[in-house]
Amino acid sequence: KAGVTQTPRYLIKTRGQQVTLSCSPISGHRSVSWYQQTPGQGLQFLFEYFSETQRNKGNFPGRFSGRQFSNSRSEMNVSTLELGDSALYLCASSDRQPGQETQYFGPGTRLLVL
Amino acid sequence: QKEVEQDPGPLSVPEGAIVSLNCTYSNSAFQYFMWYRQYSRKGPELLMYTYSSGNKEDGRFTAQVDKSSKYISLFIRDSQPSDSATYLCAMRGVTDSWGKLQFGAGTQVVVTP
Numbered sequence: 652k653a654g655v656t657q658t659p660r661y662l663i664k665t666r667g668q669q670v671t672l673s674c675s676p677i678s679g680h681r682s683v684s685w686y687q688q689t690p691g692q693g694l695q696f697l698f699e700y701f702s703e704t705q706r707n708k709g710n711f712p713g714r715f716s717g718r719q720f721s722n723s724r725s726e727m728n729v730s731t732l733e734l735g736d737s738a739l740y741l742c743a744s745s746d747r748q749p750g751q752e753t754q755y756f757g758p759g760t761r762l763l764v765l
Numbered sequence: 766q767k768e769v770e771q772d773p774g775p776l777s778v779p780e781g782a783i784v785s786l787n788c789t790y791s792n793s794a795f796q797y798f799m800w801y802r803q804y805s806r807k808g809p810e811l812l813m814y815t816y817s818s819g820n821k822e823d824g825r826f827t828a829q830v831d832k833s834s835k836y837i838s839l840f841i842r843d844s845q846p847s848d849s850a851t852y853l854c855a856m857r858g859v860t861d862s863w864g865k866l867q868f869g870a871g872t873q874v875v876v877t878p
Contacts, residue, residue, distance in 0.1 A: 655808075684864030693871060694809075694853065699864030707862035741808055747863050753799055754864060756808040 653678065655744050655757030663763045669730040672760045676723050676744030682706075683725040684754060685717060688739040697740075700725055701747065729762075737764045768792050771854055771869025780878050784841040786852050788869045791835065794858035795867075798830050800839045801853040803871065809853055813839065844876045 656675045664670050676683050685697040696709040700719035717727040723744075729736055739761050743754035771788045778784055786800075796817055801809035813828040815821050815837075821828045829838040837856070841848055851873050855866040 657808075682864050684866075694855075694866075694868040696865050696867075699862050701863070707865050709865070743864065745864060753797075753811055753814045754866065755811060756801070758808045761806070 655742055655755055657740075657742050657757040657760050659760060660758065661761050661763075663765065664732050665765050666732055666734060668732050669728065670732060670762060671726055671728045672740055672742075672762075674725045674727075674742030674744075674757060676725070676742075677746075677755055680744035680746045680755075681723050682745045682747050683719055683723065684743045684745075685725070685727050686741045686743065687711070688741055688759070689737075694741070697727065732764045734764050737762060766791065767870075769854065769856060769867050769869045772872055773870050775873040775875055777875045777877060778844055780844060780846060780876055782844050782876075784839075784844050784848065784874055784876070786839040786841075786854075786872050786874070788837050788854035788856075789835055790837075790856060790867075792858065792867075793832075793835065794860065795835075795856040796859045797857050798828070798837050799855040799866070800826075800828055801855060803851045803853060805850075812852075841874075844874075846876050846878050849874060849876050 682701045684699040699707045719725045739759045741759045743756045745754045800813040803809045818832045825842045827840040851871040853871045854869040
């Protein structure tokens with residue numbers, strides 16, 4: 652099976668702009684989670700989607716939002732970008748089957764906010 | 766205090782040595798434990814997954830979970846320069862949202878030829 656794919660891989664934006672990142676999960680996986688990774692804070696959970704519904708949200712401001720489509724693909728959006736939003740944004744998918752309680756990560760989208 | 770503590774390293778070992786990594790945690794509800802490997806500028810790659818306590822072995826990798834001490838370990842035998850990476854522990858509880866993992870800070874490992 653193909654792995655988790657994320658687009659774009661790299662992105663440069665300026666403060667105040669907004670950005671949309673895309674994630675395609677492993678075929679058959681219906682759960683998608685998003686994480687932000689920075690050198691100072693490490694990997695932090697943003698939100699999780701399953702069957703087009705947000706199941707959980709981390710401690711991030713409302714500028715961070717997401718959605719999931721019927722084909723399980725997911726997008727996350729960050730509005731009014733700040734310098735501190737520069738990070739590696741990782742998407743992970745899982746198939747939510749007993750014995751498979753693990754997540755598989757994509758390569759990430761590296762966002763630089765200038 | 767963070768729920769999951771992991772020494773960031775770096776941990777430098779000679780080729781062929783055993784690499785020993787560990788994490789401690791404070792939440793006794795954690796039941797699912799994972800180790801990921803992350804190369805520079807790449808996404809984390811799942812190495813080992815363990816449910817509850819016990820040991821699990823896969824090739825050169827051995828994962829151990831001691832729930833009584835809230836301590837998990839990963840051992841890498843016969844280390845190779847290609848094992849140089851950051852190793853992240855991750856965990857979640859049974860009642861936690863399926864997709865929400867708590868990560869350690871990651872330990873940078875350098876295996877020198």
